[in-house]
Amino acid sequence: MLKNFTIVRFHAKLYTVKVHYHSYDAVIVGAGGAGLRAAIEVAGKVRTAVITKLYPTRSHTGAAQGGMCAALANVEEDYWEWHAFDTVKGGDYLGDQPAIDIMCREAIDAVIDLEHFGMPFSRTPEGRIDQRRFGGHTRNHGEAPVRRSCYAADRTGHMILQTLYQQCVAHEVNFFNEFQVFDVLFDESGGQKRAAGVVAYELATGDLHVFVSKGVLFATGGYGKIFRISSNAHTLTGDGLGVLYRRGIPMQDLEFYQFHPTGIYGFGILLSEAARGEGGILRNGLGERFMERVAPTVKDLAPRDMVSRAIHAEIREGRGAGTDKDFVYLDLTHLPPEQIDAKLPDITDFARTYLGIEPKTQPIPIQPTAHYAMGGIPTNVEGEVVLDGKGTVVPGLYAAGECACVSVHGANRLGTNSLLDIVVFGRRGGRAMAEYVKGVDHPEVPRGAEAEVRDRIERFKAASGGEKVPAIRTELQQTMTENASVVRTAESLRAAHAKIDELVERYHSIAIDDKGEVFNYDLVEAVELSHLLDLAKGLVVGAEARQESRGAHWRDDFPTRDDVNWMKHSLAHRGDDGDVRLEYKPVIGGRYEPMERKY
């Protein structure tokens, strides 16, 4: 993309960017749940730096609400195998079963670890960690909803983020706060490509920092800001994925993007599935409980992809609510007020704050909201980044959390499994990286490794084109929400594809207002937009190719799952011109054979 930068005109003033060099054994990029959990594993064992574009406690893990599933069986019979079955089925048989087994088995330890770290879980009368129901989690292979989600009111993610950060303070983890990684470095001197560090931009000064490191673990979260209606933070711009994608690392299963059924109407702010776990009911504009028709056994607690599609269908068929009939209701009015206050305090406050609705007496207007990327940087169960179907790794390069694709969520993630994913695979990735760096020499990084980043920054500051970052981003988000969300067709995807191509072209002509060095968010947003465009294109191209409906990827023109041709992961490769080349790799099976997904 940079190559084609046409309107480069350098001002008379030469920008002199200061460059600092650092040497570490391990660098972790991102300080949400996965990055912090990895940091706890690595810190104290090897020289570690955690680089984050925010303060750690600002990370979006803190916005997770409902809980973290683990078959503790504290309140009713449960087994990790049941959890694994639900996860495989919930993911519509695209998840890799050995990885899912690991996640569900280690979930139990992960929850106990968190408790030992000080996590303030909600408790049973006996003082044990309490558990509640959640979408898609069932007893004995689908019989009925099961109480599996460990939680802390409706602020479980906040509590996990705070607890992990507290432990990092205790472990004296070395943070570089408000440093944004703009590039990744590899050392190919030994004949094999291995991780060698990152180039980061210090927001407070505009200086560049070259971190030479034996191990690099990306834990940068998702890219939900490619959509207009989104539960994601403004800062969720897919930076880690974007940086690696531009450097030749393929992205796996980008076409699988989850839409959470219950976003606050107009805002997209998440209202946890815990609301339905506690007994909340979805109703259309006529007051009907439409999920009874769609999922007779588990009703409102069906997996998110099914519920989002059901809402979409109600609206499309004219049974939405409101003047535009473009939303449905989440109804909590039948729940005891004291249960709402104790179990759902935050989300009911969100409804009061943003809609002026009192959820104890009024149903809450909701609509599906872009929520979670199942796809991402392909890894194995040790968090090592893998390049292909043969499991070829890039030594020293790791990823964990939403930015990674292990793949445990398959085509549709079950609620609570994201908090589980970050602690289980954050820990595994951190542990594997700490082991790896003990056995290797420091990588070779030539002087001037930051040159490309510096040139890019200077070009942005010197550019005088007529295009603006916010306008391009808004148009991208608009087309993605309209054409590539809950329901897709060849036609809608073609429209999105054409729009993205147009926006990529216009991106070459952007100019930014802020030419300064201190907290230049104007520049940062321009870089972030390049990641959004890249990932949106990868998503759309993957979705156009996949002529079936599976999990969160629904094609109205191919409305059935096609296991013969499509039970495989996609890998998107980015060409130098930004074009996408797709290849595929097999799903790793296990004890559960694909069957029809009914709830």
Added chain:
Amino acid sequence: MTMTAQPQSQVTAHEPKVTVHLKIKRYNPEVDTRPHWEEYEVQMSPGDRVLDALHQVKWTIDGTLSFRRSCAHGVCGSDAVVINGQNMLACVNLIRNVGTHLTIEPIRGLPVIKDLVVDMEPFFAQYRSILPYLIAHDDPGYKERLQSPEDRERFDDTTKCILCACCTTSCPVYWANDSYVGPAAIVNAHRFIFDSRDQAAAERLDILNQKSGVWRCRTAFNCTEACPRGISVTKSIEEVKRAILYDRV
């Protein structure tokens, strides 16, 4: 938050836009010797957040305006600013509630770096000084530590803190004396002092019994009013004071 008597009264996609006047304290260390005010006008819906209005300025009028933000719904704590004299998160206050004439400044008591961005390091250093992590020397084995719902409830309020600094930077004592640990650090100490699993209450109470600790608090209640999470900040400070005085947790 005002409640509406009629359902749906605020749920409409077609509310007419209103003109919002923003007066923002600007400071660019690369060119300015001192902060100055700049004024902007943007068209917003009454249901938009103050943060949306700031974005509208940045994205359509002046891209050099700098402010922190992330989640945009009051859980990450990035966008604490002073709006019409009150410490608030820009993302949890709607135009309809705060009005169309907004004076926006950086939070006070921390050094301003650029525009609405302040140096948060002193704030986090104070947070770290009170040992903000569970300290327990027993070995619970492979099981969770037990904690009754009542014991869990004892410190529930202070677990809600998002470290936004609204409380600390609203405190007149903190403005005058930045060695005071401030309300947020005390809230986070409270969260562990009153956690039945923790065994380091005495150490934390010692830290907070020093002259930079709780005795600086003059119960102005600014902190409690400023807290976007509804934490009873002053009450938690009083509970810590009582724990020091009466050796009672």
